[in-house]
Amino acid sequence: MAGAVLVALDGSSADGPVLDWAADEAARTDAPLRLVTAIDPGVQLTPYEAIASGSPSLAEHLDESAHQLLGAAAERARRRHRDLDIATNVPWGPAAAAIVRLSEGARLVVVGAPARGLLDRILLGSVALPVVAHARCPIAVVPADTAVTTLRRIVVGVDGSEASAHAVELAVSTARASGAAVTCVVGWNLEVQDGVVVTEPGSERWAAVEQRYSARGHHVVDPVVARHPGVDVTVEVRHGTPAKVIAQTAAELDADLVVVGSRGLGGFRGLLLGSVSRRVVEHAGRVVVVVR
Template structure:
């Protein structure tokens, strides 16, 4: 997904010289072209690990497990604040080491053909994952939704990683998605959405599922008139323009994957609501990092941000530029 496979040089975790958790690490420990799973030792790791493992097998890529080790300055009195007394940091690091070692051993037993490595870089989780994205094929991270506002607030790690990673990022909640369901992609003609459509087409072809292309429009003006009445010449002109754009985006995808079943869903509607509606029957939603409505320099577009906040299946955020090797 997202790029052509590359020779990572990674060994299986049970082979001599294979990397195990607990060793000193730096960004070069991430195998080139790996699927990187950002873990934190919590329950949400299950969805992340399930998606990342499955994706690594589909792609034929190595799988790299990553848990960041944060440094906290000094002792903190309140345990429920989320800070850890500095004297207990080695104990926390050892616990993460045991977690990673256990996961590597389990994966080696269950997926003997899969190359699995792991690391514990120092720094914040989001910074560690952004650094890893320089070498990764994709980064998979948990949504981090919490409490009663779980459909409104994203975790800091998932949001910051999606905003700043070099490679595409997949944000996974409790549901790792069904690989037998269609892939939905939002297309608005922007460079980011064109790249997202290419990525979604490649993934749909690999999975052997249909590709659903969603394009929406809301307020359009033709000859000084706001288009509101369906079936009018002005309405038809607007839709014809969008259909031409969609076909231009799809032409190279159809040529590359002639077997791919493609559905085009063009509506006069809000983008977020339509994408979420189609996501109910999908296995993955793919959106560009920023659309036509974004400001220059904006790290994440409003549509992609809202879809991340509210979608319950995995969401892939794709930027306009593909990785270059």
């Protein structure tokens, strides 16, 4: 899996958009594409049952079905990009755990999620959210109703943390390769200036807070822009909770991609997935890449 775009498939109708997005990303970055589907028979095949029956037929059937699924997926990806380096992998066991294990050394893991508007995509299924929380490389979450397009606008959340710096680096390098524009969003919600809670837009205190957050954003963004000259990058400071302003900005700009860090300045260090990144993944309704 070293340097590969790894896409997790499960045989559902969501596989098409997920596979197409992953194939396009592999082609754009000249990376190998690795197709993965996990076999998790659960109670269908326990060690005792296998020994008692003496028959591997169920295992053979599951394995054959998985390889047929990936074979058809590989054909679809090659029709889209005929020169892709494509290989398949069929691990056994819980899907999320298998994908996390295979993510070691990968360039990107791509997983599917329910279509936008379905109960606000609260749980993201049983696989996507655990993979986002535990994978060892960046993860792209692709909604089932994603229409694959060329990248025109990328929105990235910035809070001054190391994780957000990595997110900006990925967003700007992606934009440089694709010709997209990047909007970096810094959100603030509740602030105290000169001992007073800031509530009045346009006031001197409000302006001072926004200036402070703008400086925080530029501190992260400007060094990245210097390394990638020629990319259209802007920094916006917006009032509201970070997850909300990121999702709203993405909707207003009809962004094709949202990039966030896995854990920002807030939250407990023990959390593998911060509250902001989780809310953005759940509610943005478009492709979101979470960067470690």
